[in-house]
Amino acid sequence: MAYNEQLAALMREAGFLKEDGSVGLKVFARAAGRHAGKTFTHTYVQRWLSGMVPRDPQVRKAVAQALSERLGRRVGLEEVGFASGETMPADLGLSYPTKALDGIAAVTSLWRADLDQASALLVAPANVAAWNEASLSWLVAARHDMVNGTGKRRVTTADITGLRSMTDMFDRLDGQHGGGHARRALIEFLGTDLGGLLRGSYDDKVGRELYKAAAQATLLGAWMSYDAGLHGLAQRYFIQALRLADESGDRLLGASILDAMSHQATFLGNYREAANLARAARMGTASSGSASAAAHFYSMEARALARLGEAADCDRAMAAAVREFERRKPDDDPADWFGYFNEAELAAELGHCNRDLGRAVDATTYATQSLGPVESGYVRSDFFVTMVLADAYLDQGEAEKACEVALGALEIGEQLKSARCEAYVGEFRQRLSGVGSSAVVKDFVDQVSGTRLWTPEDARRAPSRDATLLT
Structure with missing residues (x-):
């Protein structure tokens, strides 16, 4: 049976829902009835709590009004859990x-x-x-x-x-x-x-x-x-x-959110806005003294500029990111926001930038450095940089090595439910389509055709042209 936890939480907050239940329910029923001009019993309230949404708009409003009156603030229908269908x-x-x-x-x-x-x-x-x-x-x-x-x-x-x-x-x-x-x-x-x-x-x-x-x-x-x-x-x-x-x-927390918004904007192709969001994060925390934060903001700006193909500006942003990173003092940085930003994370960002600028050899160097000899423990992050490495190998004409790396990533990705991971696979698929139907490519596709990220569940149910591009 459905249960309206929102209504229950508000009733508890207002003192209408007590341990014994019945007394509070009767009081609430009378309060709601007064606002609706009707008579309600505790049975009505039990039905509302069970998940039933009153059909009469006046009754829904009366419930919200009874809670508003008791709590001393406006309570909307969406807060009560009665907004469905509106x-x-x-x-x-x-x-x-x-x-x-x-x-x-x-x-x-x-x-x-x-x-x-x-x-x-x-x-x-x-x-x-x-x-x-x-x-x-x-x-x-x-x-x-x-x-x-x-x-x-x-x-x-x-x-x-x-x-x-x-x-x-x-x-x-x-x-x-x-x-x-x-x-x-x-x-x-x-x-x-x-x-x-x-x-x-x-x-x-x-x-x-x-x-x-x-x-x-x-x-x-x-x-x-x-x-x-x-x-x-x-x-x-x-x-x-x-x-x-x-x-x-907390200004650094706010800046970290702008930094995340920049990340999303780049992913969606809004590169100019992404660069501006990263710059706003940096401007808003110029006096914070956090070199790790500044390094990450420059990295996000560089990611956007690389996608724009603005190599000179991207190089300046990457250099600034490295410079800030090198002067950081991890013990002085807010661990909650940028404590995770270590050498591997910086290398991953630089790998993305160099891949997008068409510098495949540099991208390979940074991606390999990011992965390192020890697993990071962050499965999705490792997946992203591994796919960047696979892209970089393809861009160098090393299809066999690229497929080997991508196969490892897709095996890791079996535990991931991520649209972003699917997008990385889509980029690799696009690059691979330019290689042609070699024996290496056919063997790779045979091995990965049933994996979660190469052929998502929806595509497995109804294969599209893109889903079968390399099959």
Whole structure:
């Protein structure tokens, strides 16, 4: 049986849902009935909690009004879990909220629409103007002196520790299995647990830590949505994560989100916007003193410039990335944001850039350096750089070596549910099509034709021209 956890959470917060159940349900039934001009019993409330959405719009509004009255704030239908089937604003989550409460409302609505599988949201493309507006808003936003929560639930540092632990768990799952693996479970967690915390009560110190943890969790939701190929949705999560980070006062966290947005923009072919997002991240943290962060921002800028074919500017950005990286002091860097950015990660970025600039030998050198003698433990990251290495070998005319490397990557990729990984395979497939139907190519295709990433499940069910290009 379905269960409306959103309604249950709000009723608990408002004091309507108690341990014994019945008394609170009757009180809530009377409150909702008063707003609807009808008489409800606890049985009605039990049906709503079980997942039944009232057909009468007036009843739905009455439930929200009863909760709003008790909580002392506006409660929308989407927050109650009654928004299914209603029109979702086309620009939901695209704007950078002016006020913290507006940001909470926006991200809460996104979670609900996502879980309701709102088709308009799941198929939405990225909006170029939204990237520009968000980065500018973050750069010029007034700093916030106080963060306060006024809800009934008292938020503690233990709550924030729990939130971070869950985020870390989902982050590990994402890195090992791809964004398509546990994305929905993460969103369910955010919509119930994190939503309740943000609507709780907390002082300034706890509030800033809560917003920081919330921004990290929402950022992970954005990354997983991006990796799953839900680009319009991912962009909206990135924007709302940026606003949450701004409320926390952590500029490097906000810059890391712009950095991630740059990564997505490059993937989608919006290279000029991607370069600008990376520059905005660097400009907004010029006084932070984090060389690791600056190195990564330059790397993202270089990635975009390489795709544009602007070799001279890309070379300058790559040189700056190396220069900043060499002067970094890992112990002084914020481990949460850029602690992972080591020699292997930098080499991977330089490998991407040189591949895209047509410098196959240099790309091979950097990709090999990135992979190194020891596995990184990040399956998807290793997959990406291995495919870059395979591309570079193909570009040098070494088809046999390229196929050998790609075969290893595709075997690794069997555990990954990732649209981004599929895109890397697509690039290799395109390069391989120019080699012709040699014995090496035919043997490779025979070996990989049944793998998850070479022939995705949808293509296996209904093979397209592209799916059979090299078969």
